Amino acid sequence: MLEVRVARRIGTLDLAIDLSLDRETVLVAGPNGSGKSTLLRLLLGVLRPDAGRIAVDGTVLFEERRLAYVPQDYALFPHLDVLGNAMFGLSGLDRRERVRRATAWLDRLGAGHLLRRSPSALSGGERQRVALARALVRTPRALLLDEPFASLDPIARHKLRASLSGWLREWRLPALIVSHDPADAVLADRVAVVERGRIVQQGTLDELRGAPASDFVAGLSGTVQAMPERAP
Amino acid sequence: MRLPRANAWGAAQACASALLAGFLLVPVAALVLTLRWAEFRDGLRNPLLLPALRLSLFTTSSSLFLVVVLGSLLAWRIARNPGRASRWMETITQLPAVIPPAVAGVGLLLAFGRRGLFGGWLAAHGIAPAFTTPAVVMAEAFVSAPFFVQAAIAAFRRVDENLLVVARTLGASPFRTFLRVGLPLAAPGLVAGGAMSWARSLGEFGATLLFAGNLTGRTQTLPLAVYTAMESDLRAAQALALVMVAVAFALLFVLRRMAPGGVLPAAEARGA
Numbered sequence: 001m002l003e004v005r006v007a008r009r010i011g012t013l014d015l016a017i018d019l020s021l022d023r024e025t026v027l028v029a030g031p032n033g034s035g036k037s038t039l040l041r042l043l044l045g046v047l048r049p050d051a052g053r054i055a056v057d058g059t060v061l062f063e064e065r066r067l068a069y070v071p072q073d074y075a076l077f078p079h080l081d082v083l084g085n086a087m088f089g090l091s092g093l094d095r096r097e098r099v100r101r102a103t104a105w106l107d108r109l110g111a112g113h114l115l116r117r118s119p120s121a122l123s124g125g126e127r128q129r130v131a132l133a134r135a136l137v138r139t140p141r142a143l144l145l146d147e148p149f150a151s152l153d154p155i156a157r158h159k160l161r162a163s164l165s166g167w168l169r170e171w172r173l174p175a176l177i178v179s180h181d182p183a184d185a186v187l188a189d190r191v192a193v194v195e196r197g198r199i200v201q202q203g204t205l206d207e208l209r210g211a212p213a214s215d216f217v218a219g220l221s222g223t224v225q226a227m228p229e230r231a232p
Numbered sequence: 233m234r235l236p237r238a239n240a241w242g243a244a245q246a247c248a249s250a251l252l253a254g255f256l257l258v259p260v261a262a263l264v265l266t267l268r269w270a271e272f273r274d275g276l277r278n279p280l281l282l283p284a285l286r287l288s289l290f291t292t293s294s295s296l297f298l299v300v301v302l303g304s305l306l307a308w309r310i311a312r313n314p315g316r317a318s319r320w321m322e323t324i325t326q327l328p329a330v331i332p333p334a335v336a337g338v339g340l341l342l343a344f345g346r347r348g349l350f351g352g353w354l355a356a357h358g359i360a361p362a363f364t365t366p367a368v369v370m371a372e373a374f375v376s377a378p379f380f381v382q383a384a385i386a387a388f389r390r391v392d393e394n395l396l397v398v399a400r401t402l403g404a405s406p407f408r409t410f411l412r413v414g415l416p417l418a419a420p421g422l423v424a425g426g427a428m429s430w431a432r433s434l435g436e437f438g439a440t441l442l443f444a445g446n447l448t449g450r451t452q453t454l455p456l457a458v459y460t461a462m463e464s465d466l467r468a469a470q471a472l473a474l475v476m477v478a479v480a481f482a483l484l485f486v487l488r489r490m491a492p493g494g495v496l497p498a499a500e501a502r503g504a
Contacts, residue, residue, distance in 0.1 A: 044400075089403050138403065
């Protein structure tokens with residue numbers, strides 16, 4: 001269970017978000033400048049809230065966030081190979097155990113054959129798999145994904161969306177996906193639409209389709225083609 | 233106004249290039265070309281050479297160590313915490329680069345000399361650095377620090393913030409994040425800065441002469457030995473100078489090889 005109740009004023013944005021996730025995937029969608037990335041920075045502890053609390057399973061998080069984070073560009077460490085990246089979060093264990101756990105996760109995500117590759121030699125999809133493995137080896141209590149497919153080409157995006165959807169259902173951990181791409185809604189059990197720092201509507205994709213509360217929600221419930229700027 | 237014709241512009245560039253490159257190369261070439269082999273061999277037997285060489289290697293490696301350790305931490309702080317305090321700190325670390333070395337020597341003397349600002353306090357604790365080997369290290373560290381710090385700040389600023397955030401979410405402490413992510417990614421820039429800083433302290437003359445003196449075996453580094461030899465024997469000075477050039481080239485070569493350019497593609501290290 002991930003509980004988020006934060007408020008923060010930054011520039012012209014007045015953010016106040018109240019959101020809780022049980023073992024489910026929630027898509028936080030919203031137009032640019034709506035406060036999505038500010039929310040993410042608050043969750044990551046890069047930015048301090050003016051008020052509020054973030055708790056996982058009832059434990060309030062301070063500096064040590066213990067949340068798995070996969071950024072938009074995946075941010076693999078360029079000076080480490082795939083195995084080195086996947087092992088980064090495992091300290092305090094002996095090397096054999098670290099290799100074993102990292103390899104197990106890379107295998108599970110279909111990246112087990114890439115161990116000695118440098119991140120610069122990987123495709124976008126492979127990078128995402130490695131970044132997910134790196135985040136998940138620490139058996140996190142919640143997962144944060146920032147625009148998971150924004151840096152992929154349309155074909156890879158389609159394939160990986162299907163894989164990720166399956167994995168999320170399998171892992172059953174609170175997962176928060178931040179995206180401005182309506183097509184990512186298929187990943188989520190629930191969609192929370194953020195506009196001007198507030199959640200304007202929340203529910204399953206079908207519920208949102210039934211009664212869109214704003215133009216953005218109406219666009220969200222349409223198809224990808226209905227959003228000209230997102231058309232491939 | 234008519235622009236100069238293209239071929240005139242080309243000729244101007246060629247002339248300027250030849251003139252400046254020639255001017256920079258000729259003195260170095262003269263050092264080598266005007267000395268006979270036998271004279272060079274005799275020069276190597278000059279009693280000033282060995283103590284000065286030993287002292288120069290010891291003091292420059294000490295000052296490099298100090299500058300790299302303290303400078304890396306300072307540069308990391310400045311690069312990661314932009315703000316007014318950091319801008320001031322950055323300006324302060326660049327001061328020695330614009331101060332003439334002789335002025336730096338006077339300043340060091342007035343600060344740490346026996347009658348200097350902190351001289352009395354230091355003497356009360358049994359420390360009197362002026363005109364000792366530590367004074368040489370201090371003078372070298374003072375003049376060479378800006379070169380390393382400047383390069384280190386630039387190198388650390390190029391490290392992608394996202395990588396540091398990810399490292400923190402993976403449980404790395406701020407120190408481990410610096411050690412495992414910041415340092416390796418900035419390494420090529422740090423090595424280049426270290427090389428520049430080391431070359432500057434190897435050539436250090438003015439501040440050393442004023443703050444540490446010119447005592448054989450204790451404060452007489454290679455540049456001071458060259459200066460002392462000049463007074464009696466130009467050929468001996470020339471031989472010493474050539475040894476210095478050779479040491480400088482050798483160490484720069486080693487530093488270049490040490491740079492982890494082989495591990496990291498250069499474009500990636502310098503780019504994003």
